Amino acid sequence: MAGTLSITSYNLHGLFNGFSLLTLLCKNYDIVLVQEHWLPSSGLCKLSTLDRNFDCCAVSSMDAKSCRGPLIGRPFGGIAILWNKKYSPVIEIVGRDTEGRGLSVRLRGTDNKSILY
Numbered sequence: 001m002a003g004t005l006s007i008t009s010y011n012l013h014g015l016f017n018g019f020s021l022l023t024l025l026c027k028n029y030d031i032v033l034v035q036e037h038w039l040p041s042s043g044l045c046k047l048s049t050l051d052r053n054f055d056c057c058a059v060s061s062m063d064a065k066s067c068r069g070p071l072i073g074r075p076f077g078g079i080a081i082l083w084n085k086k087y088s089p090v091i092e093i094v095g096r097d098t099e100g101r102g103l104s105v106r107l108r109g110t111d112n113k114s115i116l117y
Contacts, residue, residue: 007029010022015047031082037058058079
């Protein structure tokens, strides 16, 4: 892919707190790195449907806590990487941490060079 790749990072402090700015970031950046979405695994689809021009890979850090009973206190953690679908052919999900603290994708560039996020 030729051209400039624009990337930003955003701490949502919960999807519902940061939703409007996240949708704006998807309009202005090619890749959006997200922290603290506070979603359980069953809610990760909300990130996938945020913008029809974006694909997403996300992990939750809420699963272990929610399996132990009702959630007491505020939610926490969770990370995601959203990217414009035009990059989907050159994006590869490299790994995810089951505790929701790590997520990496590789963007394959020209000349067999790649960037790891």
